[in-house]
Amino acid sequence: xxxxxNIQLFxxxxxxEIGSTTLFVLGVGxxxxxxxxxxxxxxxSFILLWIYTEIPKYYPKQNFAEILTDCLGVILAKPLLxxxxxxxxxxxxxxxxEFGALIKMTALPTTPLTVILYxxxxxxxxxxxxxxxxxxRSIEVFLPFLFFxxxxxxxxIMISGDFxxxxxxxxxxxxxxxxLTEAPKVVGFPxxxxxxxxxxxxxVQKQPHIRKTTYIAVTVSTFLLLIAQIIFIAVLGxxxxxxxEIPLLEALxxxxxxxxxxxxxxxxxxxxxxxxxxxTAIHFFAFCLAxxxxxxxxNPKWICIIFGLALPMISILRFESLSDQRWKGMEGNVYNILxxxxxxxxxxxxxxxxxxxxxx
Amino acid sequence: xxxxxxxxxxxxxxxFLVFGALIYVVLLMLVLIYHIFKGFFR
Numbered sequence: 001x002x003x004x005x006n007i008q009l010f011x012x013x014x015x016x017e018i019g020s021t022t023l024f025v026l027g028v029g030x031x032x033x034x035x036x037x038x039x040x041x042x043x044x045s046f047i048l049l050w051i052y053t054e055i056p057k058y059y060p061k062q063n064f065a066e067i068l069t070d071c072l073g074v075i076l077a078k079p080l081l082x083x084x085x086x087x088x089x090x091x092x093x094x095x096x097x098e099f100g101a102l103i104k105m106t107a108l109p110t111t112p113l114t115v116i117l118y119x120x121x122x123x124x125x126x127x128x129x130x131x132x133x134x135x136x137r138s139i140e141v142f143l144p145f146l147f148f149x150x151x152x153x154x155x156x157i158m159i160s161g162d163f164x165x166x167x168x169x170x171x172x173x174x175x176x177x178x179x180l181t182e183a184p185k186v187v188g189f190p191x192x193x194x195x196x197x198x199x200x201x202x203x204v205q206k207q208p209h210i211r212k213t214t215y216i217a218v219t220v221s222t223f224l225l226l227i228a229q230i231i232f233i234a235v236l237g238x239x240x241x242x243x244x245e246i247p248l249l250e251a252l253x254x255x256x257x258x259x260x261x262x263x264x265x266x267x268x269x270x271x272x273x274x275x276x277x278x279x280t281a282i283h284f285f286a287f288c289l290a291x292x293x294x295x296x297x298x299n300p301k302w303i304c305i306i307f308g309l310a311l312p313m314i315s316i317l318r319f320e321s322l323s324d325q326r327w328k329g330m331e332g333n334v335y336n337i338l339x340x341x342x343x344x345x346x347x348x349x350x351x352x353x354x355x356x357x358x359x360x
Numbered sequence: 361x362x363x364x365x366x367x368x369x370x371x372x373x374x375x376f377l378v379f380g381a382l383i384y385v386v387l388l389m390l391v392l393i394y395h396i397f398k399g400f401f402r
Binding site for chain 2: 086318332
């Protein structure tokens with residue numbers, strides 16, 4: 001079987017978590033305290049990650065379909081697998097449309113969105129057909145560049161002169177209420193989205209290290225997100241950050257250092273492209289795997305090609321515009337709590353009760 | 361948080377996922393209760 005190393009799993013999770021999140025100011029409803037929302041959500045996300053990483057401990061090297069079938073029986077497992085595969089497809093359409101629209105807005109304004117999406121998907125289907133190893137290895141190659149560009153962007157923004165930490169004050173000026181109101185949204189996006197790794201755990205070589213790797217990866221990505229939040233608010237201010245469509249680009253465009261470091265939006269486009277591509281690829285790969293298990297197939301190649309060609313059309317039909325996509329994404333993610341939190345928790349409880357009775 | 365009907369109307373996939381997940385939450389709770397009682401009365 002194809003396998004990925006724990007370092008590759010780390011790269012997958014970090015790229016997935018950073019993915020589209022650098023484009024938003026998460027928890028912006030809490031205004032200047034948005035970064036505290038991320039911090040609080042990160043703490044809550046540890047419970048979710050514990051649930052996700054506890055399941056493979058009982059079924060090492062078994063895929064999600066086998067786990068569901070063993071735990072619930074075929075009759076209950078198949079519709080649940082369909083539900084999860086549609087959830088992954090839905091998330092893939094969100095990422096796919098968003099990045100297509102952002103690339104069109106920033107880099108290719110005169111190219112039709114359909115063309116951008118089809119160029120995107122051809123590469124994606126090719127790489128997904130090569131299997132999880134190739135996706136993981138390519139992410140391993142790109143991750144240092146992603147880190148470098150992110151940190152370089154943050155550094156240049158910080159020294160550009162517009163960086164004012166006073167914009168973050170007073171901390172918790174409106175109390176804890178706005179932070180706690182916004183936290184469920186941020187727990188759902190991006191932390192809850194790691195539920196997608198339930199269908200990928202069985203590829204990991206060293207199964208006992210899954211939890212440790214996941215926690216480290218999520219901590220690293222949260223650290224980068226926190227820096228991003230603080231920088232956006234410090235440079236743009238809470239109001240402008242909240243209304244800005246792509247705060248990263250706005251902040252990068254404010255950089256003018258000695259007339260050398262200017263027009264750095266290309267760094268933003270690179271970060272968007274790498275993050276968006278892999279986030280969509282992982283969601284779409286998870287959909288292809290789950291759907292192929294549903295049809296009792298072992299190779300998701302044809303499903304990947306057929307649905308890959310349909311994905312741009314599905315995305316365009318589902319969303320009218322970028323604001324429509326963001327509305328459906330941000331509001332809808334709260335309802336997805338059933339899929340990313342409640343169902344895995346119930347599944348884990350059933351597994352634990354069943355295993356306990358077997359031991360007795 | 362109250363469910364926003366206009367959001368569910370605007371996004372059929374989301375409404376399918378929400379209602380499907382709700383049904384499954386109930387089903388899995390029943391399965392869990394069944395297994396707990398099965399072990400209890402064994």
